[in-house]
Amino acid sequence: MNALAEAFAGHPGLLAAVDPWILSFSSVTVIVTILMGFWAAKKSKTASDFFVAGRGVSVGWNSAAISGEYLSAASFMGVAGMVMSSGYDALWYPVCYACGYLFLLLFIAGPLRRFGAYTIPDFAEGRYDSPVFRKIAVLFVLCICFFYTMPQMKGAGVTLSYIFPGLPYWVGVALVGAIITLNVALGGMKGITLVQAFQFWIKLFAISVPVFVLMAVYGSYGKQLAVNGIPQTPGAAIELSSSVSGAASEVHRLALPEKAPKDDLWMAPFGPLTTKAAKASHLSAEDTRSYALLYTYSLIIALVCGTAGLPHILVRFYTNPDGVSAKKTTMWVMILIGVFYVFPPVLGVMGRNLLPELYNGVGSKGTDKVVLELPRILNEKVPYLGSILSGITCAGAFAAFMSTFSGLLVSMTGALAHDVYGRILRPNSTAQDRMRMFKWCAILIGGVAVLLGSCVEKLEINFMVGQAFAIAASSYFPLLFMSVWWRGMTLKGAAAGMLTGGVLAVVAISLTSFSTLAAGNDGMAKVFSVFKPLGAFWTAHPLVRILCEQPALWAVPLAIITMIVVSKLTSKDIPKDIHMKMLVLHAPEKLGLKQEYIQEHEGAGH
Amino acid sequence: MKTDPANSTDIHSESFLHLLMRRQLKLSIVCAATFIVALFCLPLLNFYAPELMATRVGGFTLTWLILGVLFFPYVWVISYTFIKRSIALEDSEVRKVEAAKKNGRSGEAGR
Numbered sequence: 115m116n117a118l119a120e121a122f123a124g125h126p127g128l129l130a131a132v133d134p135w136i137l138s139f140s141s142v143t144v145i146v147t148i149l150m151g152f153w154a155a156k157k158s159k160t161a162s163d164f165f166v167a168g169r170g171v172s173v174g175w176n177s178a179a180i181s182g183e184y185l186s187a188a189s190f191m192g193v194a195g196m197v198m199s200s201g202y203d204a205l206w207y208p209v210c211y212a213c214g215y216l217f218l219l220l221f222i223a224g225p226l227r228r229f230g231a232y233t234i235p236d237f238a239e240g241r242y243d244s245p246v247f248r249k250i251a252v253l254f255v256l257c258i259c260f261f262y263t264m265p266q267m268k269g270a271g272v273t274l275s276y277i278f279p280g281l282p283y284w285v286g287v288a289l290v291g292a293i294i295t296l297n298v299a300l301g302g303m304k305g306i307t308l309v310q311a312f313q314f315w316i317k318l319f320a321i322s323v324p325v326f327v328l329m330a331v332y333g334s335y336g337k338q339l340a341v342n343g344i345p346q347t348p349g350a351a352i353e354l355s356s357s358v359s360g361a362a363s364e365v366h367r368l369a370l371p372e373k374a375p376k377d378d379l380w381m382a383p384f385g386p387l388t389t390k391a392a393k394a395s396h397l398s399a400e401d402t403r404s405y406a407l408l409y410t411y412s413l414i415i416a417l418v419c420g421t422a423g424l425p426h427i428l429v430r431f432y433t434n435p436d437g438v439s440a441k442k443t444t445m446w447v448m449i450l451i452g453v454f455y456v457f458p459p460v461l462g463v464m465g466r467n468l469l470p471e472l473y474n475g476v477g478s479k480g481t482d483k484v485v486l487e488l489p490r491i492l493n494e495k496v497p498y499l500g501s502i503l504s505g506i507t508c509a510g511a512f513a514a515f516m517s518t519f520s521g522l523l524v525s526m527t528g529a530l531a532h533d534v535y536g537r538i539l540r541p542n543s544t545a546q547d548r549m550r551m552f553k554w555c556a557i558l559i560g561g562v563a564v565l566l567g568s569c570v571e572k573l574e575i576n577f578m579v580g581q582a583f584a585i586a587a588s589s590y591f592p593l594l595f596m597s598v599w600w601r602g603m604t605l606k607g608a609a610a611g612m613l614t615g616g617v618l619a620v621v622a623i624s625l626t627s628f629s630t631l632a633a634g635n636d637g638m639a640k641v642f643s644v645f646k647p648l649g650a651f652w653t654a655h656p657l658v659r660i661l662c663e664q665p666a667l668w669a670v671p672l673a674i675i676t677m678i679v680v681s682k683l684t685s686k687d688i689p690k691d692i693h694m695k696m697l698v699l700h701a702p703e704k705l706g707l708k709q710e711y712i713q714e715h716e717g718a719g720h
Numbered sequence: 721m722k723t724d725p726a727n728s729t730d731i732h733s734e735s736f737l738h739l740l741m742r743r744q745l746k747l748s749i750v751c752a753a754t755f756i757v758a759l760f761c762l763p764l765l766n767f768y769a770p771e772l773m774a775t776r777v778g779g780f781t782l783t784w785l786i787l788g789v790l791f792f793p794y795v796w797v798i799s800y801t802f803i804k805r806s807i808a809l810e811d812s813e814v815r816k817v818e819a820a821k822k823n824g825r826s827g828e829a830g831r
Contacts, residue, residue: 219803407763701813
């Protein structure tokens with residue numbers, strides 16, 4: 115809070131530049147979210163309420179809550195920003211974010227729900243009867259979640275420095291981080307189910323209404339796209355309006371700055387995003403395209419498999435009363451997020467035509483804020499309308515990073531309090547001890563997340579989320595997929611595969627991100643200056659750069675192969691009750707096998 | 721626990737589990753294949769037929785329209801089909817097992 119006060123004191127004009135509409139809409143969202151958290155905290159008393167919301171959430175609430183948690187700052191702000199900066203290639207992100215759910219539905223959601231456990235570490239322990247494996251699984255929960263919190267924190271920094279022009283990026287990160295941490299420490303997950311569901315509808319409203327209004331005033335999605343690829347001469351523009359719409363309405367377009375990608379590159383596949391590494395090495399056009407195809411496939415694999423391995427989403431499936439409702443929930447989630455994901459690219463396309471000056475901005479002033487700033491141009495046409503709509507998108511952005519960050523914080527805190535403290539450090543601790551630990555862990559993790567978030571201003575929000583997905587795809591996805599469908603998996607095989615894929619992916623991804631942060635001359639570049647020489651290496655080896663930036667293409671198969679090979683070598687270690695375990699995973703719940711399994715275990719003295 | 725291995729309605733038998741997992745996996749793989757073929761062909765089409773994919777359809781390029789809009793309903797259809805079939809599959813398993821139980825009991829009573 116002091117930092118905020120100082121920032122205001124240091125910039126006397128700061129408050130004057132604040133748009134009252136935008137400020138009030140955002141404040142209302144934050145206050146309502148917090149009040150709901152406190153209200154729900156009063157209602158959740160027991161420890162199991164705290165961890166998975168009492169397990170009795172209906173399909174409608176749960177699917178809206180999962181969607182609300184899933185649609186992060188990356189979906190709300192990052193997708194539009196990336197479509198604006200990179201064009202067609204960025205469309206893979208929203209599509210695969212939504213479609214990755216299909217994989218989850220087809221292979222993982224049902225069996226995992228039937229097996230019945232609170233968290234992935236619970237599943238890992240139950241499937242292999244090994245507390246050691248639980249520790250490894252917890253490690254990855256923390257790792258993936260931290261990668262995922264960084265872009266959320268950037269979203270917070272960008273939004274606050276948009277609302278308060280002149281406010282340093284890191285102050286916004288710290289402020290939002292503190293508010294959410296406090297909320298989670300006091301509310302737990304029961305609050306979050308309700309709040310997440312509510313926030314999904316805020317987000318959908320906040321993205322769709324401005325899109326419809328902007329399209330009504332400035333021309334539809336199709337018309338906005340149609341002007342790209344047409345030479346920017348007055349004659350051509352007239353020709354276009356007659357050929358596309360046949361009406362007199364002409365799509366208005368501002369001149370692009372130097373830094374913006376050219377129309378043909380932007381509009382076509384294999385544009386700036388996927389060809390960056392190859393272009394930096396001045397490869398031939400044909401090679402560049404081949405490398406871009408490789409990049410595209412690796413990205414697709416990361417996003418599709420990564421969704422199925424995101425720990426904070428999977429934990430939600432345990433809040434369904436049974437396997438059938440877990441499946442129905444997934445179906446509804448896909449519809450809800452699919453509808454949502456049509457909108458952000460529209461804003462990205464319009465941003466390119468109507469707000470091209472954002473191409474000149476860097477960090478928190480760049481294209482990542484197009485969703486927030488674009489509606490404001492309506493002020494030219496109708497007084498206050500632009501400010502009101504911009505206030506609405508800011509409220510949506512708050513809902514986006516607050517809900518996802520809360521969800522991640524609960525997952526991480528749950529892993530620390532429930533697994534590390536409750537099971538590993540002090541197995542005899544009382545439920546009350548664990549509740550108290552939950553609060554302290556939340557504060558600890560919130561602090562680390564703010565620190566990490568302050569470092570990543572230069573990286574694109576959406577790109578960072580893609581990286582978190584790649585890590586999940588290389589570690590959890592192979593673990594879950596193989597454990598559910600192959601009875602020959604042993605503990606050693608599972609651990610070896612998950613660690614090989616996951617650790618290598620983390621290293622590869624961190625190296626590319628560090629070298630990006632090291633480029634340039636700002637303060638952050640100095641912190642990461644050790645990694646500067648990597649830049650020259652990447653230029654010399656573009657293929658290595660692509661495979662490190664998008665590791666899923668090799669890391670996922672590598673993890674699966676390692677699992678198979680090591681499991682075959684240690685096949686005498688296959689759990690003895692594997693038959694019963696597979697039966698619980700696959701047999702319909704109505705047959706009541708789960709109950710039988712638990713009784714057998716208790717009988718055996720477990 | 722020891723039962724005739726050919727009896728696939730005894731839920732604890734190896735053959736019941738084997739059959740169950742195979743039926744589930746087959747359904748999942750068919751649905752996944754429908755999805756993956758589309759997802760993996762689109763970049764290939766972009767690569768080998770760039771002119772075709774750049775055809776303008778109501779302002780969109782063909783490939784933009786497919787990826788940015790039409791892909792979502794396509795996936796909904798797949799997931800809807802999967803859910804209906806997989807619920808039906810579970811129900812038929814449950815019916816089979818219960819029918820077998822009933823037959824077994826009435827058979828014993830008759831003896």
